[in-house]
Amino acid sequence: MTVYNVTINLDPSIHDQWMEWMQKKHIAEVLDTKLFIGARLFKVRVDDPDGALTYAVQYFAETDEKLQTYYNDFAAKLREEGKQKFGEKMLAFRTELELVNDFFIS
Numbered sequence: 278m279t280v281y282n283v284t285i286n287l288d289p290s291i292h293d294q295w296m297e298w299m300q301k302k303h304i305a306e307v308l309d310t311k312l313f314i315g316a317r318l319f320k321v322r323v324d325d326p327d328g329a330l331t332y333a334v335q336y337f338a339e340t341d342e343k344l345q346t347y348y349n350d351f352a353a354k355l356r357e358e359g360k361q362k363f364g365e366k367m368l369a370f371r372t373e374l375e376l377v378n379d380f381f382i383s
Contacts, residue, residue, distance in 0.1 A: 279344050280374035281313070281336040284321070286329050288366035295363060299334070303359065307336060310351050312343040335374075344373070 287295055304316050313336040321331035338344040359367060 278376040279338045279341055280376065281338060281344055281347070282333055282372045282374055283336075284331065284333045284370055284372070286325075286331050286368045287363075289328050289330060291363050291366045292330055295367060298359075298362065299332075303355070304334065306355060307347075307351075310347060312347045312351075313338050 285295075299318065304318065307313065308316060316334060316336045319333045319335070321333055323331055325331070338347070356369075359369070
C-alpha cells in the first residue's frame with residue numbers, strides 16, 4: 278500500500294473555511310476518483326510561532342499505478358481549486374509513504 282500524504286500549513290484566518298471545504302468537498306472529490314480506498318485527516322500538533330495551523334491528509338492507494346493515475350489525470354485540477362480559494366494563505370507539500378508493516382495491540 279502507498280500512502281499519499283499531503284501536509285498543509287494554514288493561516289488561521291482561513292481555518293474554518295478551509296476545514297469545511299476539505300471535509301465536505303475536497304477529500305470527497307479525491308476519493309470519487311476511485312483511486313484511493315480511504316483517507317484520514319490529522320491535525321499536526323506543533324506550536325508555530327506565527328500561529329499557523331498544520332494538518333495532514335493521508336490517502337491510501339492499493340498500488341503505485343493507481344497513485345500515478347491520480348497524478349496524471351486528476352491531481353492538477355484538484356490542487357488548482359485550493360490555490361484559487363486560499364492562495365498564499367495555504368501552503369501544501371506532498372510525500373509518498375510506503376507501508377512496511379502494521380503493529381496494533383488487539
